[in-house]
Amino acid sequence: MMLHKKLHTEMSWEHLCGLYDEISDMAGVMQDPIHHAEGDVAIHTQRVINSVTSLPEYETLTEREQQILWISALLHDVEKRSTTREEEGRIVSPGHARKGELTTRLFLYEKVPLSFADREQIAALVRFHGLPLWVMDKPDPKKALLAASLRVDCYLLALLAKADVLGRDCEDKQALFDKIALFALYCEELNCWRKVAPFPSDDARFHYFYTENSTDCNYEPYPEKGSEVTVLCGLPGMGKDTFIRQHCADLPIVSLDDLRRQHNIKPDNRDANGWIVQQAKEQARLYLREHKPFVWNATNITRKMRDQLISLFYRYNAKIRLVYIEVPYAQWQRQNNARNEAVPVKVMERMLSKLEVPTPEEAHEVIYWIEGQSQTIL
Template sequence: MRLPYPCPPVPSDSLTIAWDTLGRGAFAPSIAEMAACPQDPEHHAEGDVWTHTRMVCEALVALPAWQALPADERELVFAACLLHDIAKPATTRIDDDGRIRQPGHSPRGALMVRELLWRMAVAPALREQIAALVRSHQVPFFLIEEADPRRRLARVSQTTRCDHLALVTRADALGRVCRDPQRLHDNIDLFLELCREHACLDRPFAFASDHSRFLYFRSDDRDPGYAAHDDTRCELVLMCGLPGAGKDHWIARNLDLPVVSLDALRAQHERSGTGDQGVVIQAAREQAREHLRRGQSFVWNATNLSREIRGRTIDLAAAYNARVRVVFIDTAYQRLLRQNRERQAAVPLAAIQRMARLWEPPDPCEAHRVDWVVQD
């Protein structure tokens, strides 16, 4: 599926037609907010966020490396440049000294982009590549200055094509007026060299096994080249997906395991899905411990939409030497709304919309295995 906005197939002196089309389309509200959003002149003397975004996209299409990409890759990199600062209006803060800051605009932007493209029925694989580029678009600027750049690179490469990321960041550097542009370009060059050194320029950083990768991202001092002994005893299957995505149906058709279901426990304890969940979570964790003590594989069935929430259950499983498999049910927007309406206990649309704004799909850094089940 192509993106519902234009991507210039060849470099041009002007992207006026593209901008005019965007202004009449679904992005018009975001464009207006970006055009009204100031930036700190030390880093963005060119002006507002939309002016910067236009300059970034125009710089991108002039890059020979972008022109040489296959058409579908040009499209996704262009989309990431177009959307990379979409969250700046929502995160702008002006300090007492007059400095303008937009803390956290990259991760916030990834959430906004994911929800927006999901509603627009953009194919999940394309949607997630764009969201990942938006989330990490600042990484090449500063990676080489981090205490452990290899660890950050290994994590980023699990979800992001680093060669595409370098293009987005290069265009971001070219599409601005700042105090020290050469430092930005030097750091991008060093980022590319580090990617080549670790063979993760166009593929994920490689580990000896899934278990080695799982343990590496759970420890601050583990060698990424170490082949860890797999002493796991059972498997946790952690379901993930918005209400109405079809998690129960998938479990019934694909697994024959005990299920710890938060919905079932809510019904048992006569609790709604919007009130205090303490009693429900406590009961679910005790059921999980019973399975883990016996070395019994089982399913944890809940929405589990954020890394933080998934992490609590994954930590519990890891403490009992269980393998972790996350199954993410990625259901198209219109289908999900229909399936939710057909449920015996439909979740209010407003609640689904709130959840979608915080939705972080799982990635290989979290688990031994991530299965992505797409339902159009």
């Protein structure tokens, strides 16, 4: 898919700054001179972009891969603007990659629409752009790398990291390049270089990531009898109810909205929301005890929300299918406005800014239902 006409590799930095606050805000955001003696985030980002397009490997990429890598370079430090602070005499930006993923997703959904797969690849590159340098410092390097490989092309990730180092002025450049080379070797060793890490089955993948002390990614857990639970995930107005009518009409539904309506509780009544969730969980437990399939219908837009549910369902040996539902931004607005209980625009935008698209390791199966059909993120 070609890029939006307002964002492409030929556009000048000044033009980008005039169009988007996300880019202009980089000016004046200082960096630690030990690691970034070249200057502020705007200077560094321009140098990274130039480094990306100057890499010999860049010319061998497909046009789509070049576009993905270029935009990732543009946005990789987008949230240093909100996370940078001075700490014990040093300039630090803790969490800028994690927050940058959310901003990148919002930016490429609302302002510069791309295909779902391209957007999520760029968001993942922003999220993991430091991984090639720090993977061996993780508590569990193997699990960290395999999880990343489910979302991002590790080859593109290594190229972005290489350009990131080239865009710096620092004394440890060679040591950083050595780390990137080690990262590539580790990817090859774990069989996730230029491809998704292989697992024997969905059950094996879920068990490996979900079980805290699991070390064998090839372990096949013993199949236990339990419910098949479909957990819907999506912002209000994306079409979750339509999906249920078309694909889950014969299944029992646990719906937070239905429970609110039954008890005359408004969605913005925060004091009652906890009670509603507990009522829904009790309803779910009835199905779980009887090993019956059912659908959990709620927004579930953050990983924390989903983890709480998955923990409950998995305790009953359930097989969990996460279905993420999305339509384009303009269509989403129209669909929300057409609802009997339209969500206020400010609430919609606040929820959109917090959206964490489910990742493949979160459940036994993760389906991305985009514009009425199943798509992949890689």
